[in-house]
Amino acid sequence: MSAPIITTIIPFDAILEYILSFSYTGFQVRKNRIIIKNNATNVTVFDETITSTLLKHTIPANILTNGTTYSVQIQVYDIDNNASPFSNTIVFSCLSTPLLSFSNLNNGDTVKESYINAQISYTQSEGELLNNYQVILYNYAKQEIYNSGTISGTILTTLISGLEDNSQYYIRAIGETVNHIPLDTGYVSFLCKYLKPSTFSFIEPKNNEKEASMSISSHIISIEGVINGTPIYIDNNMIDLTENGLKVVFDEAFSLSEDFTLHIQGKNFTSYTDFLILKNSQNNNIITLSWMNYLDSTRTPYKSYAKLSANGKLGLYTLFTERINIPSSTDIIHFWLRRVDNNYEFKIANKGGA
Amino acid sequence: MFFGMSFIGSTNSNFASPIYRDDVDYMEVKNGIIDDLYLTANVTDAYTTEIPTIWDYDTILHAKFEGDLFAGNADFSMNTVSHLRVKRRKKGTYKWVTLFEIPINKKEDFNFTKTDRYARGKTEYEWAIVPVLNGTEGNYNIASLTTSFEGIFIVDANKIYHSKYNIGHINPKRQKPSTVVVPIDRRYPFVISNGEVNYYSGEIKATFIEESVDGEDTAFNFERAWEYRDGFKDWLLNGSPKIIKYDDGRMWLVMVTGDIDEETDGHWDNVKTTFGFTEIGDCESNQDLYNNGLIDVYMDGE
Structure with a gap:
């Protein structure tokens, strides 16, 4: 007559009930008996027979004690109360439920950087060691987007980078102890939102077939103007340079040698003054844009226009835009200047109130 | 003379381009409330009052005065980026x-x-x-x-060797050591596979020869071909990790193992070189590339 077989029992928490499964090939099972002994003292701590055709037996909660090693055997009975031989003896331990969590991240946190250094916290009352774990990142729909792979239990931090600004993520760690107790932090949600240094630099990859390589070029241009006073910004998208003598100069990392098109727009230009100067710092040849008013017979301004002045071989070359109605203090005036070879085009438009 | 005047008679009367066309390396704005300043080398787009918002390869300068004086395509300076x-x-x-x-x-x-x-x-x-x-x-x-290339490339941080000639079938073996234990009292055996060892090994065979390409023509250096192959073999056996990559997308981080063979095929100039390799790391891992001297930057967790 064959005996039941118990397979390996992963340590479980004695304060919770545990369903022990076994296999048996033979007669139809009507009852099964379980005997659990303290493995150190061989004293029987639990001996129970139940009537059941199922190949399992429930060990009630709090019958066993955490931190203790036990041995277990099972025998089954047929309808005539004939008992099978006892099963193989399996030794197992009861251990408190270990806790795996993120020590630096709580559900609903906001992460203010584009990366997270996830720190794992592991505790277990009886000294059961953490064997390994994985950290998994999910998007807002809980679709897996990153898996760290298996990390040894001796390393308790893992870096996940490339988080996108203003995005919802879930992070989860799963692992096991040295005796294969499964661990799971569950899904921990966080929002990634950071103040970022933004750049719209160009990255240009090129395929180099001859060398099976890719050349990666950057085209970052950093130009910063210099002001000879305190800048006053209006609505964070305009700068007030109406104060007499105040100006912004761009003269570094900036050079123009070919044909060009220039756009400049603003408001409240001071009459009969220059508002834009382009210059070659070596020979001082200047292109100047000035804001002008057209006066009627009583010398009252009734139209506005802009004037271009440029050094020429014949003296000062001038070009005028068309005249427009005197703009209001809120009207945005747009100027368009194009140079092709030695020819200039110069246009003006009133874009209306800002 | 015409009416006593010679109005086109002076030295500079007939100049076609009277304005100096100098380089500009200085720009100054003042005497107004400035909203936007944009400079581009594009002179073909039609006139518009709409200032472009996209920085492209023609853009020279774009100052938006949004709380700062940046006018490049980066709103940071070298003082704020390390x-x-x-x-x-x-x-x-x-x-x-x-x-x-x-x-x-x-x-x-x-x-x-x-x-x-x-x-x-x-x-x-x-x-x-x-x-x-x-x-x-x-x-x-x-x-x-x-990406796109042809043939097989063996590279490290400093050198590249390449062949697209006589490439043998590349069928590397995936290795995962295991032991089969046959018990007495069971029908089926146990298969024991300990650890995470799981790697490729194989053999590369191809003709490696120095070539120069001029348009559609390719010239081979047959005269000193043995020197080229010797230099290739010295490099293969220098003890440093290599990347082998094949044009179909396969790639491995390897060490060259075993001997290097040569054989001629029909002509003494048609030499095939054969060498073995064993995969030693993940060619897509920053840490493995760094630890094997192929890149200079280490990033924890990549």
Whole structure:
């Protein structure tokens, strides 16, 4: 007559009930008996027979004690109360439920950087060691987007980078102890939102077939103007340079040698003054844009226009835009200047109130 | 003379271009409330009052005065960015691999060209330049491209060897050691496979020869071909890890193992070189590439 077989029992928490499964090939099972002994003292701590055709037996909660090693055997009975031989003896331990969590991240946190250094916290009352774990990142729909792979239990931090600004993520760690107790932090949600240094630099990859390589070029241009006073910004998208003598100069990392098109727009230009100067710092040849008013017979301004002045071989070359109605203090005036070879085009438009 | 005047008679009367066309390296704005200032080398687009919002290769300067005086395509300066990182990932995946980290000490450091030698063939990748500000990474500026090359390449950080001739079938073996235990009292055996060992090994056979390409014509250096092959073998056996990549997308991080054979095939100039390799790491891992001396930047967790 064959005996039941118990397979390996992963340590479980004695304060919770545990369903022990076994296999048996033979007669139809009507009852099964379980005997659990303290493995150190061989004293029987639990001996129970139940009537059941199922190949399992429930060990009630709090019958066993955490931190203790036990041995277990099972025998089954047929309808005539004939008992099978006892099963193989399996030794197992009861251990408190270990806790795996993120020590630096709580559900609903906001992460203010584009990366997270996830720190794992592991505790277990009886000294059961953490064997390994994985950290998994999910998007807002809980679709897996990153898996760290298996990390040894001796390393308790893992870096996940490339988080996108203003995005919802879930992070989860799963692992096991040295005796294969499964661990799971569950899904921990966080929002990634950071103040970022933004750049719209160009990255240009090129395929180099001859060398099976890719050349990666950057085209970052950093130009910063210099002001000879305190800048006053209006609505964070305009700068007030109406104060007499105040100006912004761009003269570094900036050079123009070919044909060009220039756009400049603003408001409240001071009459009969220059508002834009382009210059070659070596020979001082200047292109100047000035804001002008057209006066009627009583010398009252009734139209506005802009004037271009440029050094020429014949003296000062001038070009005028068309005249427009005197703009209001809120009207945005747009100027368009194009140079092709030695020819200039110069246009003006009133874009209306800002 | 005409009416006593010679109005086209002076030296400069007939100049076609009276205005100096000098380089401009200085610009000054003042005497108004300035909203936007934009300068481009594009002189073909039609007149418009709409100032372009996209920085392109013709853009020279664009100052928007949005609380700062930046006029380049970066709203940071070298005082606020310590490094730029170049990263790469397969399109459609999440994981980036950092390939380069460029320190920024002067404005010129922002413009660079780096060579990525460790991308697979026939694969669409994304590359990103990422500014780093006091440990915080900024926006990922991304561009993508599909790689393409022909033949087989063996590369490290300093050298490239290539062949597209007489390439033998590349059928590397995937190794995962295991033991089969046959018990007495069971029908089926136990298979024991301990550890995570799981790697490729194989053999490369091809003709490696120095060639020069001039348009459609390719010339081979047969005279000193043995020297070229000797130099190739010296490099293979220098004890340093290599990347082997094949144009169909397969790629391995390897060490050359065993002997290197040569055989001629029909003609003494038609020499095939054969060598073995064993995979030693993940060719897509920043840490493995760094630990094997193929890149200079180490990023924890990649």
